Amino acid sequence: MKRNTWQREAVREALGDTAGFVSAQSLHQTMREQGSEVGLATVYRALADLATEGDADSLQQEGESLYRACTPGRHHHHLICRRCGRAVEIEADPVETWAREVAAANGFTEPEHVVDVFGYCAECSAARASSTG
Structure with a gap:
């Protein structure tokens, strides 16, 4: 450190x-x-x-x-807005389960990963909808 x-x-x-x-x-x-x-x-x-x-x-x-x-100290993933950059930490459990299952099915052990999901937050979605409508 x-x-x-x-x-x-x-x-x-x-x-x-x-x-x-x-x-x-x-x-x-x-x-x-x-x-x-x-x-x-x-x-x-x-x-x-x-x-x-x-x-x-x-x-x-x-x-x-x-x-x-x-x-x-807590493994987590993110939802990230592509427009404003707002980020929300999301629980890792479903992704962890999926990663272990996919790794095991393919003969891999000790899988590690990084997952970031990009989209538009509610405010940016509303702004996009109002600018196109």
Whole structure:
């Protein structure tokens, strides 16, 4: 585990204040607007470390790494809005059962996986419906 510095703690706090997944550049910009002097490279390193340690979730979207604060110590998956980035943690049980069954049926053991389900949240679905109607 990396040692906690004030910069890393500032990144952790800023990430915790976001509603969904954010890029390092976006988080850095928000931090700068709030008066933080943490550099962009430090934000990238801190986010990568937080994700490795399980304090943040990460995903790749259109070639960019996005991050959000997560519930540590609990395996989970996400529903992610393709429009606004809102993320909801969902229970892993049905996916875990499915992954174990599929792996076993194909002779695999110790399966590991990452599942993110993308769609539109209720607010974005309503906005899309009203803009097309």
